[in-house]
Amino acid sequence: MxxxxxxxxxxxxxxxxxxxxxxxxxxxxxxxxxxxxxxxxLHPDDLDVIDGLPVTSASRTLIDMAEVADEEELRDIWQRARQLGMIDPDALAASRARVEWRPSLPLVDRLIREFAEGP
Known part of the structure; x- marks a missing residue:
């Protein structure tokens, strides 16, 4: 090196x-x-702008995180998002429906169901 x-x-x-x-x-x-x-x-509903910078929406980001985080880490991320008021079950379901197939979708579907039920 x-x-x-x-x-x-x-x-x-x-x-x-x-x-x-x-x-x-x-x-x-x-x-x-x-x-x-x-x-x-990227659907317009999966995008936000923060301080002039285009970013993926909270829902899309939570779904995308499933590709790079293990299940325990992902649950922690989703739990923190819920604490911050960022979990919107309808927005999560809509973003999920727009995502192309990927191996993490069964986990995402489980988490959407679990977090839609509340704490």
Whole structure:
């Protein structure tokens, strides 16, 4: 390893981009410390703007987290979101219905049912 190499990044920033990595209109390779997740489409209801920066909605983010967190960590994240008033069962169900198939969807479906029932 070169002394000039970038150090490994423990907590990279994950971003979601509509498009396909092979599309020439897609952004160039991500910078170190950024992980790009491509999705075919982001519905307007799955987007918010915070301080002028477009971000995925709380519901979409909670669903996307299932791809990178284990079940225990994901439950903790959802529990914290509930404490912060960010769990909206209807918005979660709508975002879930728009998400392309992925291995984490059975877990997401269970969590939506559990968290819709309340504490």
């Amino acid at each position: 070169s002394i000039f190499a970038d150090p490994p990044i423990e907590n990279p920033i994950h971003i979601t981009v509509a498009g396909h990595p092979g599309d020439p209109r897609s952004p160039a390779a991500a910078h170190p410390g950024i992980v790009v997740h491509y999705v075919p489409y």
